[in-house]
Amino acid sequence: MKGYALVNCTVYSPREKYEGVAICFNRVVKVGSENEVRRVARALGLKIYDLKGAVVLPGFIDSHMHLAGLGFSLSxxxxxxxxxxxxxxxxxxxxxxxxxxxxxxxxxxxxxxxxxxxxxxxxxxxxxxxxxxxxxxxxxxxxxxxxxxxxxxxxxxxxxxxxxxxxxxxxxxxxxxxxxxxxxxxxxxxxxxxxxxxNEDYENAVLRAAFQLVSQGVTCVGAVSCDIEELKALFRLAKKDVLPLRVRTYLRYSSFAEVKDVLPVDFSLKNVSIAGVKILLDGSLGARTAFLREPYSDDQSTRGVPVVKPEELKEMLKTVSRYGWQPAVHAIGDAALELYLKILKEIGHVNRPRVEHASVTPPDLLEEMRELDVVPVVQPHFVISDFWIIDRLGERAKYVYLFKTMIKKGLKVAFSTDAPVEPSDPLETIHAAVTRGEGLVKLFEITPGEKLSIREALEAYTIGSSLACRLENMCGTIREGSLADIVVLNRDPYKVNLSELKNIRVLATIVDGRVVYGTLNLKHP
Ligand SMILES: [Zn+2]
Missing domain, CATH: 3.10.310.70 (Diaminopimelate Epimerase; Chain A, domain 1)
Known part of the structure; x- marks a missing residue:
């Protein structure tokens, strides 16, 4: 049978620890002890790769990033x-x-x-x-x-x-x-x-971004704010079978409106599929355009504004829900989040609603998010980049980027980078989540309890993100039957000093059973 087994490695599923994994065509057929994996490999006639002690994880899923945008920024x-x-x-x-x-x-x-x-x-x-x-x-x-x-x-x-x-x-x-x-x-x-x-064409930009991402161990992205041009480019690339990673698209609302009657949700061509709709509800804290309940601490004249009117947002979400698409609503300020949650409650059934960023989350809104089962899609590296956040929010900074509290509350946190806004590198992102800018940003001192463990960070980047993209039955974990979307690292994130996390190297990236970056013929990891 076509396939291979990886042995002499540590496999994190990520919840369980194993010694090897066998892959047949594009699926994981066995994950277990080295003996079990070798037995299956022999029975199926799979090639065996000795990974010389390397570490195997599910591929990272960047649940919110701008694919063409990253490509343009790399050019x-x-x-x-x-x-x-x-x-x-x-x-x-x-x-x-x-x-x-x-x-x-x-x-x-x-x-x-x-x-x-x-x-x-x-x-x-x-x-x-x-x-x-x-x-x-x-x-x-x-x-x-x-x-x-x-x-x-x-x-x-x-x-x-x-x-x-x-x-x-x-x-x-x-x-x-x-x-x-x-x-x-x-x-x-x-x-x-x-x-x-x-500008140059989208195909080149998307490809350039995709190759960078797989070199960093990313096997799947939630490509947000996709417009028709980008979607067409993605489908053209998928058809040519040259796109190295899995792409879940979240179309701009205007693009959704154009295609909703001709393309069903989850329509797919090879590794590209339509997942949902991205709706922009407010701006950013940096520009003081995020919509807050109270004025900005460093500019009392404004509390930001919603980009769409409440009635308009309600109509949009109703339409999205009627067509069964998944909403991914950008809400950074607490007033924006409150508005979104209120409308979700009024509408009732919605296909796994996501909130993008969820930067300012006072306790009442966290509670509401849990009740409505809203998936927070967060960007840990914002903690480092938004070094001025206490100026903007004053006291309220204690409600900012509450990743640990969200997890403790039972929210299914998904990780992402918003690249090219933040670096697309997952290990840099994980580093930000587990250090929370200690010694670097003032926010750390206000919210020291919000540091995540390595385990929580890895789970958010794999299991959490697969849920956010509604792919939990396909990828995000290494288990029998899952798609073989896998990353091989040279060192164990659990065993290095936190300061060395960023130096861990990606040795190979596997998408759909295919090695799309690096090699499995390892000499010394
Ligand atoms: Zn974004």
């Missing part, structure tokens, strides 16, 4: 602005890019954070005009919900002082009413639509 096309510490430095980077790009070509970047800038202010169109007047410039903030553009980009997008703020979006203006170049949320749409026409 040289997008400038990485995450380590920029002043507007002066930002300008220098844009100037350099402008000097080597033909006039008229877009300069695109991502990752700036005004909190890091020495100037302690947002960059403006005029900053960018100084260094790149002849290139349209579009630089996304770290959260991806806010961007700064220059005057040429505003012109191309048709945004002037007379353009009203669209529902769920904002064009920042100065005292004279002139757009400052800071564009928020849905107001970014006209800019995206021009860039997308010019």
């Amino acid at each position: 040289l096309v997008e400038l990485d602005l995450r380590n920029v510490y002043s507007i002066a430095e930002l300008k220098a980077i844009v100037a350099k890019e402008a000097s080597r790009k033909p006039r008229g070509h877009w300069i695109i970047g991502r990752g700036w954070d005004q909190e890091k800038f020495a100037e302690r202010r947002y960059p403006s169109r005029w900053d960018l005009d100084e260094v790149a007047p002849h290139h349209p410039v579009f630089l996304k903030r770290i959260c991806g919900h806010v961007a700064v553009v220059n005057s040429l980009a505003l012109k191309l997008a048709g945004i002037t002082r007379d353009t009203p703020d669209p529902p769920g979006g904002k064009i920042d203006r100065d005292d004279r009413g002139e757009p400052t170049g800071i564009i928020r949320e849905s107001a970014l749409r006209p800019i995206y639509s021009i860039i997308e026409q010019e």
Whole structure:
């Protein structure tokens, strides 16, 4: 029979510990002691690989990330602005890019954070005009919900002082009413639509992201905010059988509306399937656009706004529920979460509702989430990146990123990275969850009890994420009958110092029984 067995290794299922695993075609046929696995391998005529003491886990499932977005960010096309510490430095980077790009070509970047800038202010169109007047410039903030553009980009997008703020979006203006170049949320749409026409195609971006992910041990992703173009690219790649990992798509609501009458939920082509709908309900804490119950501690004039009106959200969720698709609602602020939960309660039956981020969760909302069986899809690395969170929330910071409390409450926590917002590396993400930025961020001191154990982190990345993506009968655990989605690591996460977690290497990644990264012919792990 076609297949192989892995022996001389430690297998974490992840709940149980074994000595080997046998794979036939794309399924696990045996997991057990070395003798049991060898016996099955002999009986079925499977090839045997000696893993020389390596560690075998279910592949990591990144339940919320942006596949094409990650691909675009990996291309040289997008400038990485995450380590920029002043507007002066930002300008220098844009100037350099402008000097080597033909006039008229877009300069695109991502990752700036005004909190890091020495100037302690947002960059403006005029900053960018100084260094790149002849290139349209579009630089996304770290959260991806806010961007700064220059005057040429505003012109191309048709945004002037007379353009009203669209529902769920904002064009920042100065005292004279002139757009400052800071564009928020849905107001970014006209800019995206021009860039997308010019950007390289989705297939390349998706593939580039997928190859990076499998090299990091990710075997499946929840690809959120997928639009029709990305979905088509995914199906084209699946048809050609070149996509190395499993993809569950969560379409944007507008894309769902376009296809809901022609494609049923869970429609699949090879390793790509349709899982649900992503709905954006609020913004980010960083940009003070997340919708809070009380005003921001560092700006009493605002508590954020929901991107969609409550009645509108209810209609959307009703439609999603009627079609049986799974809702994945982005709710960062406590008021956004409260609104979502209230509507879920009113609607009744919904296909395993997810809440994306669930950043601020006071006790009453945690209780409500448990009652409604809502799956929190969280991003542990936010703990490290959102170093300013106490400024934004004050006292309420004690309700932020309560992963341990969620697990203790019986919520089925799923891990993810929101890449390219955060690094896509699972071991870096697990490191963030188990250290919680101890010695690095102030949030740790306020919520020290929220550190997870290695076991909890591994389970959230496998079992938890498979539940969030409704794949628990197929992957997320290594057991007889499950799909062979597996990662082989050179060291045991339970046995290394926490500081060394990030140095663990992926030796091989197996998806659907196929080795899609690395090798099983190991010399010294
Ligand atoms: Zn996201």
